[in-house]
Amino acid sequence: MRIRIFDTTLRDGEQTPGVSLSPEQKLQIARMLDELGVDAIEAGFPVISEGESKAVKMIATAGLSADICGLARADKRDIDAAADAGLDYVHLFIATSDIHLKHKLMMDREEAVRRAISSIEYAKSRGMKVEFSAEDATRTERGFLRDFFKQVAEAGADRADIPDTVGYSTPAYMAEITRDAVEATGLPVSVHCHNDFGLAVANTISGLQAGATCAHVTINGIGERAGNASLEELVMALQCLQFDEARSTGIHTEKLYGTSRAVSGLVGIQVQPNKAIVGENAFGHESGIHTHGVLSNPLTYEPISPELVGHTRRLEVGKHAGLHGMNAMLGEYGVKPTAEQSKVILSRVKALGDQGKKVTDVELLSIAGEVIGEPGLRRMVQLSGFSVSTGIGTMPYAFVKLNVDGKEFSATDYGVGPVDASLSAMQKITGEIAEVRIREYGLASISGGSNALCEVTIGVEDAKGNKASARSVGEDIVTTSVQAVIDGMNRIMLKKMLGGKKTRG
Ligand SMILES: CC(=O)SCCNC(=O)CCNC(=O)[C@H](O)C(C)(C)COP(=O)(O)OP(=O)(O)OC[C@H]1O[C@@H](n2cnc3c(N)ncnc32)[C@H](O)[C@@H]1OP(=O)(O)O
Numbered sequence: 362m363r364i365r366i367f368d369t370t371l372r373d374g375e376q377t378p379g380v381s382l383s384p385e386q387k388l389q390i391a392r393m394l395d396e397l398g399v400d401a402i403e404a405g406f407p408v409i410s411e412g413e414s415k416a417v418k419m420i421a422t423a424g425l426s427a428d429i430c431g432l433a434r435a436d437k438r439d440i441d442a443a444a445d446a447g448l449d450y451v452h453l454f455i456a457t458s459d460i461h462l463k464h465k466l467m468m469d470r471e472e473a474v475r476r477a478i479s480s481i482e483y484a485k486s487r488g489m490k491v492e493f494s495a496e497d498a499t500r501t502e503r504g505f506l507r508d509f510f511k512q513v514a515e516a517g518a519d520r521a522d523i524p525d526t527v528g529y530s531t532p533a534y535m536a537e538i539t540r541d542a543v544e545a546t547g548l549p550v551s552v553h554c555h556n557d558f559g560l561a562v563a564n565t566i567s568g569l570q571a572g573a574t575c576a577h578v579t580i581n582g583i584g585e586r587a588g589n590a591s592l593e594e595l596v597m598a599l600q601c602l603q604f605d606e607a608r609s610t611g612i613h614t615e616k617l618y619g620t621s622r623a624v625s626g627l628v629g630i631q632v633q634p635n636k637a638i639v640g641e642n643a644f645g646h647e648s649g650i651h652t653h654g655v656l657s658n659p660l661t662y663e664p665i666s667p668e669l670v671g672h673t674r675r676l677e678v679g680k681h682a683g684l685h686g687m688n689a690m691l692g693e694y695g696v697k698p699t700a701e702q703s704k705v706i707l708s709r710v711k712a713l714g715d716q717g718k719k720v721t722d723v724e725l726l727s728i729a730g731e732v733i734g735e736p737g738l739r740r741m742v743q744l745s746g747f748s749v750s751t752g753i754g755t756m757p758y759a760f761v762k763l764n765v766d767g768k769e770f771s772a773t774d775y776g777v778g779p780v781d782a783s784l785s786a787m788q789k790i791t792g793e794i795a796e797v798r799i800r801e802y803g804l805a806s807i808s809g810g811s812n813a814l815c816e817v818t819i820g821v822e823d824a825k826g827n828k829a830s831a832r833s834v835g836e837d838i839v840t841t842s843v844q845a846v847i848d849g850m851n852r853i854m855l856k857k858m859l860g861g862k863k864t865r866g
């Protein structure tokens with residue numbers, strides 16, 4: 362069976378506290394969603410602001426293949442705003458649970474039914490198709506919910522949606538009320554599940570198994586509070602797991618990782634490393650037993666291949682590493698130690714791990730270089746001097762001194778902030794010695810408080826197109842940024858130095 366993917370990244374996803382997109386950014390994401398192959402895009406909630414209405418209009422007239430929809434309360438003004446934004450498909454909603462009726466809408470069930478019916482009739486009179494949601498359906502008295510949906514269908518709605526507004530349902534209950542809604546309406550039914558108890562995807566699947574044919578989802582699972590069902594998790598689960606009946610989607614799965622990263626950048630929300638399918642660690646391995654298995658056959662410790670979702674496999678070394686994985690990593694650089702040398706290298710890697718340190722591949726190569734007597738395998742770029750000044754009413758300014766293969770280089774520069782000034786000064790030196798430029802920079806806080814740890818990820822590239830990325834974690838944003846660039850440079854220089862050589866040792 363073909364499942365319809367209704368993406369609400371631009372509506373519920375944008376309701377994530379602190380997230381706000383310009384019309385141009387919304388259009389950019391809508392185009393990506395369209396290329397990803399979603400069936401419907403909830404472009405926004407037109408009545409909420411001028412910019413939102415403009416964004417919805419831009420998306421509705423962009424010639425995308427997906428159906429474009431907008432949200433509206435059971436209120437004439439909202440429906441007019443949706444129609445005026447050029448929509449021919451509106452997502453109407455009204456709450457049906459007693460807690461929402463009594464404490465939020467201050468109306469009884471009969472009034473909610475009347476408002477639902479009149480809003481559907483009005484939207485239809487304005488020439489729009491209607492998907493109707495019974496907000497907080499999962500906390501609504503079951504008999505009333507069934508009856509409500511029946512009347513929604515009789516009033517002319519084209520689709521019915523079951524929102525688990527505060528993520529309160531269990532998979533079993535989602536199945537029960539989905540069966541009710543399908544029977545009561547005879548319409549195509551959607552499920553819209555929130556993740557407050559981490560069950561959004563499980564509840565969505567359960568609704569689909571019980572007869573729903575459409576899933577409301579968001580990229581990276583962003584949305585109100587703990588978010589919505591994640592598009593990438595749902596799509597891959599439907600495609601790869603064992604179910605009673607096969608369910609497919611029109612998603613081009615190889616675009617999932619790229620879309621996830623692009624949306625993350627635009628909304629300013631980092632993807633957690635252990636997020637299923639698209640997290641940085643989703644196909645990352647350090648443990649020796651796992652890397653050994655994966656090297657022999659990736660399916661030993663990966664349920665699907667990373668290429669299927671546009672991701673890449675990554676091996677790391679550290680306290681949990683084993684010989685097979687470590688040797689494979691060294692092999693990627695053409696370094697082939699003897700069995701005895703490997704054991705020594707591994708014990709030094711583990712000793713660093715025991716001190717709580719992360720071991721990058723540059724450090725691994727440097728240790729290997731010392732052990733096998735290959736002095737070239739070391740950090741060629743070292744920071745030998747650094748100062749930065751910043752403040753209000755002054756231009757941030759940085760001085761950087763690098764030791765590159767025994768030679769000292771220094772540079773100064775200004776920037777919009779201390780990180781920018783430092784990286785511009787570094788760029789002057791790296792450009793001069795190796796034509797290396799910084800092409801990506803990302804900064805995230807990984808703990809709370811003013812003494813939070815920050816994580817910097819960078820991508821660097823030389824004139825010949827050699828690329829490297831590096832990640833650095835530290836307490837100081839500026840020095841951590843500088844360290845990340847130095848790690849990236851060392852990687853590029855090692856890659857260049859080892860290029861072509863296949864074996865050593
Ligand atoms: C579960 C969900 O995700 S629901 C969607 C949530 N999304 C948003 O709220 C988007 C951003 N919202 C906004 O910009 C504003 O809240 C607006 C423009 C929608 C409304 O703003 P305001 O007029 O200032 O009202 P406010 O937000 O304070 O209160 C909500 C009003 O909507 C009413 N309302 C809520 N849901 C519905 C509904 N489905 N149908 C009709 N009215 C509704 C409330 O009763 C309240 O009405 P009142 O002002 O007459 O008391």
Ligand SMILES: CC(C)C(=O)C(=O)O
Binds near residue numbers: 373
């Ligand atoms: C607007 C509705 C469908 C919603 O987002 C919810 O109830 O979670």
Ligand SMILES: [Mg+2]
Binds near residue numbers: 373555585
């Ligand atoms: Mg929602």
